[in-house]
Amino acid sequence: MSANNGVIEKYLRTEKLPHIWCPGCGNGIVLNSLIRAIDNAGMEQEKTVVISGIGCSGRASGYLKFNAFQPVHGRVLAYATGIKLYKPELNVICIMGDGDCASIGGNHLIHAARRNIGVTAVVLNNNNYGMTGGQYSPTTPENAMTRTSPFGHIEPPFDICKLAETSGATYVARSHTYKPRILTKYFQKALAHNGFALVEAMCDCPTLYGRLNKRGTGKEMLIKQKERAVQLEKAKEMSTEELEDKFVVGEFVNKVKPEYTEQYDRIIEQVQMEGF
Amino acid sequence: MSDYLELRLSGSGGQGMMLAGTFLAEAAGIYEDKHIVLCKSYGPEARGGACRSEVIISSEPIVYPEVQEPDLVLAMTQEACDKYYEDLKSGGIMIIDPEHVRDIPDINGKVYEIPLTQIARDTVGNEITANVVALGALTAIVDWISPEALKSAILDRTPKGTEELNEKAFNYGYNYTMEKYMQSNSPVV
Amino acid sequence: MDKGRVAVITGNDAIAKGAIAAGMRFFAGYPITPASEISHYCAENLPKYGGKFIQMEDEIGSMAAIIGASMAGAKSMTSTSGPGFSLMQENLGFAIMAEVPCVVVDVMRFGPSQGVATVPAQADVMQARWGTHGDHPSITLALSTVKEAYELTIRAFNLAEKYRTPVILLSDATLSQMSEKIELPDPGTLEIIDRKIATVDPEQFQPYEDDGSGICPFAPYGSGYIWYTTGIVHDETGFPATSDPDKLAIQIDRLYDKINHNLEDIVQVEEYLTEDAEVILVAYGSVARAALATADTARREGIKVGVVKPVTIWPFPEQAIKKVREKAKTILVCEMNHGQLYWKVREVVEGKAQIAFLGQYNGKLIKPEKILAAIKEVTVGVC
Numbered sequence A: 001m002s003a004n005n006g007v008i009e010k011y012l013r014t015e016k017l018p019h020i021w022c023p024g025c026g027n028g029i030v031l032n033s034l035i036r037a038i039d040n041a042g043m044e045q046e047k048t049v050v051i052s053g054i055g056c057s058g059r060a061s062g063y064l065k066f067n068a069f070q071p072v073h074g075r076v077l078a079y080a081t082g083i084k085l086y087k088p089e090l091n092v093i094c095i096m097g098d099g100d101c102a103s104i105g106g107n108h109l110i111h112a113a114r115r116n117i118g119v120t121a122v123v124l125n126n127n128n129y130g131m132t133g134g135q136y137s138p139t140t141p142e143n144a145m146t147r148t149s150p151f152g153h154i155e156p157p158f159d160i161c162k163l164a165e166t167s168g169a170t171y172v173a174r175s176h177t178y179k180p181r182i183l184t185k186y187f188q189k190a191l192a193h194n195g196f197a198l199v200e201a202m203c204d205c206p207t208l209y210g211r212l213n214k215r216g217t218g219k220e221m222l223i224k225q226k227e228r229a230v231q232l233e234k235a236k237e238m239s240t241e242e243l244e245d246k247f248v249v250g251e252f253v254n255k256v257k258p259e260y261t262e263q264y265d266r267i268i269e270q271v272q273m274e275g276f
Numbered sequence B: 001m002s003d004y005l006e007l008r009l010s011g012s013g014g015q016g017m018m019l020a021g022t023f024l025a026e027a028a029g030i031y032e033d034k035h036i037v038l039c040k041s042y043g044p045e046a047r048g049g050a051c052r053s054e055v056i057i058s059s060e061p062i063v064y065p066e067v068q069e070p071d072l073v074l075a076m077t078q079e080a081c082d083k084y085y086e087d088l089k090s091g092g093i094m095i096i097d098p099e100h101v102r103d104i105p106d107i108n109g110k111v112y113e114i115p116l117t118q119i120a121r122d123t124v125g126n127e128i129t130a131n132v133v134a135l136g137a138l139t140a141i142v143d144w145i146s147p148e149a150l151k152s153a154i155l156d157r158t159p160k161g162t163e164e165l166n167e168k169a170f171n172y173g174y175n176y177t178m179e180k181y182m183q184s185n186s187p188v189v
Numbered sequence C: 001m002d003k004g005r006v007a008v009i010t011g012n013d014a015i016a017k018g019a020i021a022a023g024m025r026f027f028a029g030y031p032i033t034p035a036s037e038i039s040h041y042c043a044e045n046l047p048k049y050g051g052k053f054i055q056m057e058d059e060i061g062s063m064a065a066i067i068g069a070s071m072a073g074a075k076s077m078t079s080t081s082g083p084g085f086s087l088m089q090e091n092l093g094f095a096i097m098a099e100v101p102c103v104v105v106d107v108m109r110f111g112p113s114q115g116v117a118t119v120p121a122q123a124d125v126m127q128a129r130w131g132t133h134g135d136h137p138s139i140t141l142a143l144s145t146v147k148e149a150y151e152l153t154i155r156a157f158n159l160a161e162k163y164r165t166p167v168i169l170l171s172d173a174t175l176s177q178m179s180e181k182i183e184l185p186d187p188g189t190l191e192i193i194d195r196k197i198a199t200v201d202p203e204q205f206q207p208y209e210d211d212g213s214g215i216c217p218f219a220p221y222g223s224g225y226i227w228y229t230t231g232i233v234h235d236e237t238g239f240p241a242t243s244d245p246d247k248l249a250i251q252i253d254r255l256y257d258k259i260n261h262n263l264e265d266i267v268q269v270e271e272y273l274t275e276d277a278e279v280i281l282v283a284y285g286s287v288a289r290a291a292l293a294t295a296d297t298a299r300r301e302g303i304k305v306g307v308v309k310p311v312t313i314w315p316f317p318e319q320a321i322k323k324v325r326e327k328a329k330t331i332l333v334c335e336m337n338h339g340q341l342y343w344k345v346r347e348v349v350e351g352k353a354q355i356a357f358l359g360q361y362n363g364k365l366i367k368p369e370k371i372l373a374a375i376k377e378v379t380v381g382v383c
Helices: A007-011 A027-041 A057-063 A076-086 A098-104 A106-115 A160-167 A180-192 A206-212 A218-228 A260-274 B017-031 B078-084 B116-124 B127-141 B147-157 B163-182 C011-022 C036-049 C059-071 C082-098 C125-130 C146-163 C173-177 C245-260 C285-300 C318-327 C341-349 C368-379
Strands: A048-052 A067-070 A091-097 A120-125 A171-176 A197-202 A229-231 A247-254 B004-011 B035-040 B051-058 B072-075 B092-096 B109-113 C006-010 C024-029 C052-055 C075-080 C102-108 C139-142 C166-172 C179-183 C228-230 C269-272 C279-282 C305-310 C312-314 C330-335 C354-359
Touching (some): A027 A057, A027 A120, A027 A180, A048 A057, A057 A091, A057 C228, A076 A091, A076 A098, A076 A106, A076 A260, A076 C024, A076 C052, A091 A098, A098 A120, A098 A160, A106 A160, A120 A160, A120 A180, A160 A197, A160 A247, A171 A180, A180 A247, A206 A218, A218 A229, B004 B078, B004 B127, B017 B035, B017 B051, B017 B127, B017 B147, B017 C006, B017 C179, B035 C173, B072 B078, B072 B127, B092 B127, B116 B127, B116 B163, B127 B147, B127 B163, C011 C024, C011 C036, C011 C075, C011 C102, C011 C146, C011 C166, C024 C036, C059 C075, C059 C082, C059 C102, C075 C082, C082 C102, C082 C125, C082 C166, C102 C146, C125 C139, C125 C166, C125 C312, C139 C146, C146 C179, C166 C173, C166 C285, C173 C285, C279 C368, C285 C330, C285 C368, C330 C341, C341 C354
Parallel strands (some): A048 A091, A091 A120, A120 A197, A229 A247, B072 B092, B092 B109, C024 C052, C024 C075, C075 C102, C279 C305, C279 C330, C330 C354
Antiparallel strands (some): A171 A247, B035 B051, C139 C312, C269 C305
């Protein structure tokens, strides 16, 4: 066993490595943080289902030694809802990109959050669609260059954490790939949370978004992340102008509310007690 | 006595024509062990001015499921009467409520004028029971369905505490019709 | 007759009751006319059996949720009508590709787009066959009576479980709202098939390894196995096989073969007075009832009419048509659409009999008298 305490061999399908992600891509860092969190949480692999969407981040489930699958684009949370509701004893982890989660799957995101169903949503936000060649996503900032906004992007972006919070998620946090240990901490809290939990991991796409916006190499982008990240408390004192090209990190929501499948199980109990 | 009967119960929304169809279908199907098909107005039609439920009753399995030429049409309003009488079978029966149907169509058949709403309101004491009064009248005319079977089907579904009211409504409808039309005749269908 | 088991129920309720009798314990749906009553029944009754109901945010989510639940071991179902069926197609393809059993009820309405919600049609016959993209087989059953709605829903689950595939039930607005009397069978007498469950050592398990039967054993989530799958064409390991042309073809063939090698078990067709018939009516669903009634009246008039009623419209009962095409002079296909199954019948008849089509697409059930008139019209001069 190597210095990774065996987590690589235990949780990754090493025969599928090396992964397909580009040099400098943040996805590998997020996956690393996630398996460490899973290991810390002591989750049983055969009782855990990982579902990932379509796109670069969607490849994650194939590297993981869990019950895992990759369904059609954008529907991860709806598949997860079926699994979790039928068998609440399973741990269900959803890995999505920003497009998968907030564009094609946006409807499922807000409703899964609203129901407060106990699944863990991991969002890898690299501000564009990488797999398909660098098109704008719902988190692409205004004025940014992408293959489908060649004259500068004119749409305002979604703040995925705010979207989840407003929709009813009961655990919401954001960090970035320069801080893998913080990501692990948030993932671990999300996995232990009883309700809908979402962790957004800001990660870079140097190959497309970075190149199209002259952000430098993967390494340069990663270092820049540290400068762009603003702690929640500090952000409150900053103006909109000061927050330009920054992102806010921290735990936005952590509260207790009835979890959906537990509520449904109470209905079953009540109906069966009354007899029929 | 026919072994295949098509019945249409029509009125306006809220007069209980859908429920009356269910009573009739369950009486014939479950209590009389006949084959039945029940179709009801659905969607916008059910919410419109005139709606209907249709019941086919047969001693043999029913192949084609829709009413084609009804043997009997009950019309509780003028609008329902105008909309639903035309395909009545030659020699068929219409039951109308004269309080609401003033303009009686010229049909090749027999018209029974029974003050269903008035009986429900004045004698039974609740206008909402007019559909049950109508079913009482119907069993007086159609001997295929026994009053006992229909009464049982109605009581199976009526909310607790309203059994007496419904039974009263049924009996008044039945008795009125027997007295007015059936004294010297046996039932006609 | 056991009065306690006799019920006057609608086609929609019969589907829901049949599903629960078959062991369905997970339902996800989205409100739509004329299918909503199936949801109502499941919402009220599934908790009694420990089952789960959820109204999803749309039909896309409904289809995804029932597939997810089935992967966790549930017999699952959704119900919808044309617009919702369109939205389900992509996920339906995933269920076919990943071989996840489930049942999809499409209570057909009239016309494309919103069409008319409350009137019957048979407009989704080809969508049930080819609605999702890519080469794939389809098992689709058409319902014509309340009794069939109950019995064929049970059969749909049995076929889904046995062949690890989605099964589509086509009903229509007439049957959905119509009540008939049925005698519900004693649950103990029903033949219920459950999917073949993996029993090998988890270390040896390959999710798509053919055990010789053509159908791979299933490992529900939480049963001690760890496996991967994807909607990407995969090999026996469940992982994409996109770089190996031979493996790609093998997997697509396997999807077809598990259906095509079992046609005797799957295909269901009813024949009525076909032996000496000169005119064969081909009709399914509610229209089959008009066709059966027509056969009787036509024979009273001296015209020898018989009926072939496909119950599984997909796979199409080709043998039944091949049999009648030898003797009958005319084959008249009756549908409530602009001509859908007609093309399949025509293909199978191969010009060996006169073929004609009666299509009605006005939101009304075809009347027997109209079919009789069509018979008289098309048989003029045919000998």
